[in-house]
Amino acid sequence: MQPTNRSSRILLPVKMWFVYLTLFVALFLNYIPTGHLPAVPDFVALVLAFWCVREPLKIGIGAGFVFGLLVDIGVGAAMGQHAFAYVLLTYAANELSRRVMWFTPVEQALHVLPLLFMSQVLMVVVRLMAGAEFPGWWMFFGCFVAALLWIPLHYVLLLPQYRPVERDENRPI
């Protein structure tokens, strides 16, 4: 059974080094020069949103800001563009976490989709205000792909926290 607040599955506590490792792997994926290929998801935004929903007490706005700056530099975007979007994304994900955790992974993905979409819109608005050209609607496809990825991610990123299921009829949960 997938671990949500409604399922009775108990997870091991999260290890912070694993959280940062996954964030750096996402950063690596973002740095892969795919050029202007449509529908490439923003992996850092996705993983940040995931951990902000799962662990609102351990990871939040500060991490969003730092990883936003790192993405800005690697991608050659304006300094602070991703940082701004991720700060708002992490805040919203932290605030939503108590609600989102009651849903199944598919429903969670539907909750996260507007957040990812919002972060894309914010970046477009910021750059258009600064006088850049509108790159085209294709750049919004990425967040739909990212929302789809939420479902496998939900399994992969929680893998280190799983423990073998032992059935015990006498244990209350």
Added chain:
Amino acid sequence: MVGHSTPPFFKRGPAPLAKLVFFVIVSLGLLVSDLNLRYLDAFRQGLSVLAYPLQMAAATPADFVRNASNYFASLVRLQIENKDLKARQLQGAERLLRLDQIEQENRHLRALLDARERQAVKSVVAEIMYTAKDPFSRTVILDKGAQAGIEAGQAVVDDAGVIGQITRVFPMQSELTLLTDKDQAIPVMIVRSGLRAVLFGSGNGLMELRYLAANADIQPGDKVVTSGLDGVFLAGLPVATVARVERDQAQTFARIPCLPAAGVEQFSHVLVLGQRESLPPRPPEPELINKGKSGKGRKARAGKE
């Protein structure tokens, strides 16, 4: 969330909303200072050292794909290409042989006329590695950086003409903004009529000649070359061809889209031209203008005397 205050024994630092406001202000400040004031280049350089190893590692798959396609290029294609190159080399050789003599002659004539010598520029060959991921600008990454002596502002050409200008330099890489970028402009001249103009990128892979009067002497098919007035690009490099001319009586200026001459949106080897020497200083403002104004000009002159 905002209304609930945590008991003091569960201290978790500042409230989320306070943090949010703080970081939003900081990132907006960064944005403004980067986009409008360009203060942050040193900061970017510092942080790019951190990101560099990861960037290099991430570029490897792209490199691999690029090289693999070369590796599997068929023998026949290479032979055809080789033949073609040899033919072009022969065609060029005859002109090259004459070039030496003509340059010598040019130098003598310029010396006779007491004109400034034409500048010889040093250049670096570089390769376009990949398109930068930022969807809002048209930039590519070159495989040579500050270590190869590349500086921001240098002009970049390929075998057919100008393709852009270096905008950022990293230790081993540099960022080249293509002429088709919306923020890129280049002073040009129409070869046929000698008309001077400024060519702007229009963002969709084309360029546009702006601020030319609706009755300007310009036709589709006209060649556009650099005028060299900016002190960055050498004069006479091919830039674009006029695609069509739209003259509208309602508008003051004609709309003139141009096609880039060089393979601006292609991947190939490029030549980064060295910095030009600075142009001769501007002539001093004529005194007549100052005379017209009362007070200030006169006072300044009185002070000098």
